[in-house]
Amino acid sequence: MSDRFVRLDGRGVSGGMHEDLHRVVRLVEALARRERLLLLVRVSLRALRLALGLVFFALVAGPLGVDKPAAAAVLVLVAGVGAWSSVVVPLRRFWRAAGDRLSQARRIEELRPDLRGRMVVAVSRAADRGAGESDVMLNRVARKAMEGVADLAPGEVHPVGFLRTSAFLTALSAVAVVVTLGWVGPSRAADWWWGPDASVAAAAAAHRDVREETASVGDLSLRYVYPEYTGLEPYEVRNSTGEAHGPPGTIVHVTARVAEVVEAA
Secondary structure, three states: OOOOOOOOOOOOOOOHHHHHHHHHHHHHHHHHHHHHHHHHHHHHHHHHHHHHHHHHHHHHOOOOOOOHHHHHHHHHHHHHHHHHHHHHHHHHHHHHHHOOHHHHHHHHHHHOHHHOOHHHHHHHHHHOOOOOOOHHHHHHHHHHHHHHOOOOOHHHHOOOHHHHHHHHHHHHHHHHHHHHHHHHOHHHHHHHHHOOOHHHHHHHHHHHHHHHHHHHOOOEEEEEEOOHHHOOOOEEEEEEOOOOOOOOOOEEEEEEOOOOOOOOO
16 A cells, blocks of 8 residues: 555645545634634624614614714714724634634644644644655554544534623614614604704794794784864774875874884884
8 A cells, every 4th residue: 555645735635544634634624614604703793783883872862962963973983993893803813813724723732732732733744744754654643633632522612602692792782772763763763864953943943933923013003093184083994014194194003913012113
């Protein structure tokens, strides 16, 4: 039987004598995929909590009396900083390390000190075998490494316990948003964000009030008291436009129904 060794980087196929080395590589690659998947789940939960927090603030900003431009600025700032810190930074920091075979091998060695470096040696030499190294010895090291991790579960290397807490916090945030949405009401929140500003509405209301008060000044009554030389009795004109006409010496009494005192006419 040939004792030939072929690299495990996709450029060749090793013989059956090196199956244990294949098993080592498959093990660390599976652990790398698991760690990356857990990282994606963790980042996704953080991003979802961030979105729920932004929705919650958008719902309560109006009832709390927050200024609309200030509320919009807070949303933009928190969304940008939160997305960077909860999504971009973790992926940039841990994604490459999670896919590193040697990192996975060292994690296994920490959990199984009895391996005495066999897992690290097998993984490192599978990718880059030095000249003069024995293929038989390398396969023996790989076999001993696999025997040492026969009872090792993936959850022992990369547990998911922390995700339960993260998922609980995310669910709690979702409940808070649903309750707040029922209290505030979607239409009320939408009107506050996309409706006219309070200052504009107040100015429009004041303008309407001024128009109404101005219109009420037109409700005038005129009472004419003619001079004696005319021989005419006093005469009253209701709902007048305010224009008065009479012979010289005529006295006109003006009665106005207004919200404020009329000082002059």
